[in-house]
Amino acid sequence: xxxxxxxxxxxxxxxxxxxxxxxxxxxxxxxxxxxxxxxxxxxxxxxxxxxxxxxxxxxxxxxxxxxxxxxxxxxxxxxxxxxxxxxxxxxxxxxxxxxxxxxxxxxxxxxxxxxxxxxxxxxxxxxxxxxxxxxxxxxxxxxxxxxxxxxxxxxxxxxxxxxxxxxxxxx
Numbered sequence: 001x002x003x004x005x006x007x008x009x010x011x012x013x014x015x016x017x018x019x020x021x022x023x024x025x026x027x028x029x030x031x032x033x034x035x036x037x038x039x040x041x042x043x044x045x046x047x048x049x050x051x052x053x054x055x056x057x058x059x060x061x062x063x064x065x066x067x068x069x070x071x072x073x074x075x076x077x078x079x080x081x082x083x084x085x086x087x088x089x090x091x092x093x094x095x096x097x098x099x100x101x102x103x104x105x106x107x108x109x110x111x112x113x114x115x116x117x118x119x120x121x122x123x124x125x126x127x128x129x130x131x132x133x134x135x136x137x138x139x140x141x142x143x144x145x146x147x148x149x150x151x152x153x154x155x156x157x158x159x160x161x162x163x164x165x166x167x168x169x170x171x
């Protein structure tokens with residue numbers, strides 16, 4: 001990890017409205033934290049389910065897939081068959097490495113960043129719908145949830161990684 005402070009303490013994001021910048025800070029924080037804590041996991045550690053909790057690998061995969069799904073809703077789109085298939089496969093994808101998962105997450109975040117940078121801050125209260133039930137939210141609501149959801153799963157991935165390492169070293 002670099003000696004830099006957390007992304008939100010590195011100053012404004014150039015060319016981005018400060019009401020939209022927090023989601024960009026979230027993407028960068030996720031990249032840095034997950035590389036630091038999960039980047040060097042062995043396959044056994046990555047997919048271990050310490051005490052029955054979700055594996056670090058599951059959380060990395062879920063961060064990428066859920067961000068992709070939520071970005072579809074942000075753009076006013078329904079989910080595709082591919083997104084539903086990825087959702088169904090999240091628990092069954094233990095053949096991916098930490099490098100694979102981090103690269104996939106980075107690709108999703110790069111696409112999401114492009115979308116977020118193009119948002120007009122005047123449209124933050126614009127309505128959006130989520131899921132098959134078309135639950136109501138707004139652009140700002142989705143941005144908030146994307147950031148919160150990523151952070152929740154980062155914490156779970158880090159905890160799972162630490163537990164998997166500790167349990168393996170005790171064996």
